[in-house]
Amino acid sequence: MKEATEVITTVHVLGPGALGLLWAAKLSSRQTIRLLGRQEGISTLRFSLQEGDIVYRMALPYLPVSSLVPQNETIKTVLVFTKSEDTLPALQSLQPYLTPSAMIVLFQNGIGSHLAVAEAFPDCVVFAAVTTEGANRRDPLSVVHAGRGITRVGALFPERVRAADLADCVALLKGSDLKIEPVVDIRKSLWTKLAINCAINPFTAILSCPNGEITESDLFRSLWPTLKAELVELLGLAGYPVPANELEASVMDVVQRTAHNRSSMLQDRLAGRRTEIDAINGFAWRTLAEKRRPHAANLQLCQMVKELNLDLV
């Protein structure tokens, strides 16, 4: 009886990184959490979560994905916090454990990995969450909740999802005490955030500067008119047309509001980690190229970021 109840209420958190551990910690007071990661040989993950001056010590149940056994583990709800490029393979490794209509909630930046997951798991109920919460890690076990924001959530394919499923998903995420907003068209949020990330993140990584400084650079000044035109084209292709001046205003607004922030791409670059450039400007130039539309600025930025690090693959 206890086991049956556990299957119903357990929330699996795939990808125990900065954002995954923030959400796991936040949800753990109301939900049974099970972290799924790649580290082997442990059954509890002990980590700290810092919010302002307060440091919470956490210890949550942990399972290495490689040691899951189908008879023992059933996954009904999984929140996914891997980087974009890791998302599809990570979820595919969970395939034998997912219930037929499991709920998958994707938190990645970009949109390419979302579409790949929806295609690979047609029977699952796939949600996307677009968050402005900020989390980073001083070391693998010390998470800092660096900025409070809002998380918008909606079904990737609303026509495949019942209203009750969205209500369940929202209720689950609200248990975190983070700000949650259900949205009808989450794809619009995903595409808009993608365009803004394309316009800001690569410059911060290349110039090694906070968001607020990019617009002063010669690189931004020379590339922005072409990049802006490509991003307007991209949003039009996606079905969310936007006038160029409106897109520019949105980008400049984010640059100003986050002027002191270091983008995740810059943080990855400085830490010598692989960046998500392929899921951001890489996805943009490939999408434009497929439709034979101009894409030189996105391609150039993608190549420049790849050349910064060893992440040339």
Ligand SMILES: NC(=O)c1ccc[n+]([C@@H]2O[C@H](COP(=O)([O-])OP(=O)(O)OC[C@H]3O[C@@H](n4cnc5c(N)ncnc54)[C@H](OP(=O)(O)O)[C@@H]3O)[C@@H](O)[C@H]2O)c1
């Ligand atoms: N951090 C933020 O504030 C924030 C905000 C908005 C959106 N996002 C998006 O959220 C996603 C995660 O960001 P993050 O900053 O949390 O990244 P992160 O700290 O690098 O965390 C990613 C985690 O995924 C794990 N992972 C990778 N492949 C796996 C697999 N096959 N099975 C299980 N675990 C696997 C990694 O484990 P290893 O240690 O083994 O590599 C790592 O723990 C990104 O797409 C990012 O753009 C982040």
